[in-house]
Every structure is written in C-alpha cells, then in structure tokens.
Amino acid sequence: MNRTAALDGAPARVPTTRRTFLTWAWVTLGVTILVIIWGAVVRATGSGAGCGSHWPLCNGDVVPLDPATATVIEYVHRLTSGGVMLLALALLLLARRWYPVGHQVRRWARICFVFMIIEALIGAGIVLLGLVEDNASLARALYVGGHLINTLLLVGAIVVTIWWATRTCDGLRLQPMFGTEARALSVALIALLAVAATGAIVALGDTLFPSESLRAGLRADLDPSSHFLIRLRIWHPVVAVLTAGWLFGLVTRGHMATSTSRLLVAVLVGQLLLGAVNLLLLAPLWLQMAHLLVSNLLWIVVVWAWMDARAAAQVRAGATSAADGRKGEWSTNAVV
Numbered sequence: 001m002n003r004t005a006a007l008d009g010a011p012a013r014v015p016t017t018r019r020t021f022l023t024w025a026w027v028t029l030g031v032t033i034l035v036i037i038w039g040a041v042v043r044a045t046g047s048g049a050g051c052g053s054h055w056p057l058c059n060g061d062v063v064p065l066d067p068a069t070a071t072v073i074e075y076v077h078r079l080t081s082g083g084v085m086l087l088a089l090a091l092l093l094l095a096r097r098w099y100p101v102g103h104q105v106r107r108w109a110r111i112c113f114v115f116m117i118i119e120a121l122i123g124a125g126i127v128l129l130g131l132v133e134d135n136a137s138l139a140r141a142l143y144v145g146g147h148l149i150n151t152l153l154l155v156g157a158i159v160v161t162i163w164w165a166t167r168t169c170d171g172l173r174l175q176p177m178f179g180t181e182a183r184a185l186s187v188a189l190i191a192l193l194a195v196a197a198t199g200a201i202v203a204l205g206d207t208l209f210p211s212e213s214l215r216a217g218l219r220a221d222l223d224p225s226s227h228f229l230i231r232l233r234i235w236h237p238v239v240a241v242l243t244a245g246w247l248f249g250l251v252t253r254g255h256m257a258t259s260t261s262r263l264l265v266a267v268l269v270g271q272l273l274l275g276a277v278n279l280l281l282l283a284p285l286w287l288q289m290a291h292l293l294v295s296n297l298l299w300i301v302v303v304w305a306w307m308d309a310r311a312a313a314q315v316r317a318g319a320t321s322a323a324d325g326r327k328g329e330w331s332t333n334a335v336v
C-alpha cells in the first residue's frame with residue numbers, strides 16, 4: 001500500500017482486534033460526552049454539594065442511603081465519571097496489547113488517560129475546595145473554565161486516537177504544524193477553547209444570578225456595579241461569533257474536504273442558533289445541555305479536520321517519516 005492510501009485511511013482488510021479497538025474508542029467517546037453533559041446538569045441544578053464536601057465518598061458513605069435529589073444527581077455523576085475512567089483505562093490496555101511500541105494509537109490512548117486523571121482531580125478539587133452551590137468566587141470561575149478546557153482536550157485526545165486507529169499505517173507520525181490549513185485550524189482550535197471557557201463562565205453566571213428577563217439581564221451585563229460573573233457574560237457571544245467567522249473563512253477558502261466543510265457549517269450554524277435561543281429563553285436546562293452537546297460535536301469536527309489537514313499537507317509534501325525519525329516506508333501490515 002502506498003503512503004497516501006495509508007494516511008487517507010483507504011478501506012482495506014481489517015484485523016478484528018483493531019475493529020474492536022475502534023468500537024471501544026467510539027464508545028469511550030460517546031460515554032465521555034454523556035458524562036460531560038451530566039456535569040452541566042450537576043452545575044445547573046446546584047447539586048455539586050450533593051455529596052457534601054466528601055470525595056470520593058458521598059456524605060461519608062460508599063452508597064448514599066435515602067438520598068436527596070441533589071445527592072442522586074451528584075452521585076450519578078461520580079459513578080459515571082468512574083465508569084468512563086475505566087473505559088479509558090481499558091482503551092489504554094487494548095492499545096498496548098494490539099498496537100506495536102511507538103504506534104500513535106498507543107501514544108494517544110496514553111494521553112487520553114492522562115486527561116481523564118486530570119479531569120478526576122479537577123472534579124475532586126471542585127468538591128474539596130467547596131467551589132459548589134452559591135460560591136461565586138474568581139477561583140470557581142477559573143476552575144469551571146479550566147474544567148471545560150480539560151474536557152475538550154480529553155475529547156480531542158480520544159478523537160485523535162480514533163483518527164489514528166482508522167489509518168492503515170503503523171510507525172507513522174505527523175509533523176506538529178504542517179501546511180497553511182493545519183495552522184489555520186490550530187488557531188480555530190485555540191479559539192474554540194476560549195469560546196468554551198467563556199461559555200462555562202456564562203453558564204456559571206446564569207446559574208448563580210439568573211435574570212428575570214432578557215432586558216434585565218442585558219442591563220445587568222452593562223452595569224459596572226454588577227458582579228464580575230455577570231459583566232463577563234457579554235464576552236462569550238463576542239468570542240463565539242469571531243471564532244465562527246474564522247471557521248466560515250476556512251470553509252470559503254476551501255481549506256477542508258467538501259463533506260467536512262458541509263458538516264462543519266451545519267454544526268456551526270446550529271450552535272450559533274442554539275446560543276442565541278439560549279440567550280433569549282434565559283438558558284433553560286435542556287437548552288444548556290443541547291448547547292454543550294453541540295459544542296462537543298463542533299470540537300470533534302474541527303479536531304478531525306485538523307488531523308486530516310496535517311496528514312494531507314504532509315502527504316502532499318512527501319515529508320512523511322518513520323516513527324524513529326528516519327525517512328522510510330511504514331509497515332502496512334495492519335489495516336483499519
């Protein structure tokens with residue numbers, strides 16, 4: 001098989017173990033996103049202290065008896081977070097078993113697990129530091145912003161693992177920043193992290209200081225005496241619209257494959273509409289969940305396009321190299 005076909009992920013005969021790995025990785029991605037969305041339910045319903053300031057125990061118990069609603073919501077989040085951690089651990093073990101040393105799938109499965117551990121530490125920190133319920137401190141704002149950035153990095157790492165698992169080559173690596181398209185998409189990824197971090201702060205502000213009406217909310221946003229979480233709200237739509245403009249620009253300049261461009265435009269337009277409706281309806285819980293879900297889908301599409309762009313540029317330039325740094329052929333014995 002030639003190098004281009006290997007990078008393009010051209011269809012070929014697939015060993016069962018690698019198909020199983022791919023299925024496992026998709027399941028890990030899906031469950032991770034569900035856990036992230038449930039995290040928004042914990043925040044929006046003020047259930048972060050549902051297990052008191054205990055972690056990992058819940059109100060001092062392994063299984064809470066006669067729990068209140070907030071305890072159930074928080075406990076489900078802890079159980080599912082533990083479950084997804086096990087999925088990521090299994091992903092790592094399967095990668096080590098079925099892929100050779102130095103393969104990018106092994107490397108990225110390791111990175112996924114590291115982000116998963118950071119995620120658990122952030123979650124524990126939120127509870128142990130009391131950054132829950134009506135805590136409106138700067139520390140909490142920084143924490144929720146950082147938490148959301150880490151969730152996206154985690155999702156991105158799983159997506160990159162899947163991307164590599166769909167390639168047909170072993171022992172290949174990509175140059176970090178190759179080609180105009182990949183660089184432009186890197187800017188988009190960083191901008192999306194900023195959009196997500198500002199979105200998390202808006203979501204926190206909306207939860208702690210719900211507005212009675214759109215007009216009252218906008219007036220409070222512009223009032224210099226308002227709490228900083230309210231004054232910061234205005235920045236999220238601004239950063240989001242600028243980022244959307246950048247992404248639309250990439251599409252119109254033909255920086256992506258047609259199918260990816262179409263998907264990106266559909267998800268992006270949907271997300272902008274959801275954001276606007278969120279604002280108009282004063283962010284009901286189901287819309288918050290939908291907005292967070294679509295921000296993950298958007299992130300996945302851009303991460304995938306970024307990997308495609310890097311691979312395409314590298315193939316075009318004929319600059320592929322073996323994992324040990326030498327120019328050379330890749331093993332093509334494993335095809336997925």
Ligand code: HEM
Nearest residue numbers: 040196199200202203237240275276278279283288291295
């Ligand atoms: C590129 C487009 C956008 C992305 C990726 C994005 C992403 C996000 C994220 C990640 C959150 C935090 C959700 C949470 O933690 O629960 C959020 C919250 C929010 N966003 Fe956006 N957003 C975008 C566009 C917009 C726009 C254009 C508006 C308004 C016109 C908007 C309004 C809101 C509001 C009101 C919230 C707080 C309520 C909630 O949690 O859903 N967003 N956004």
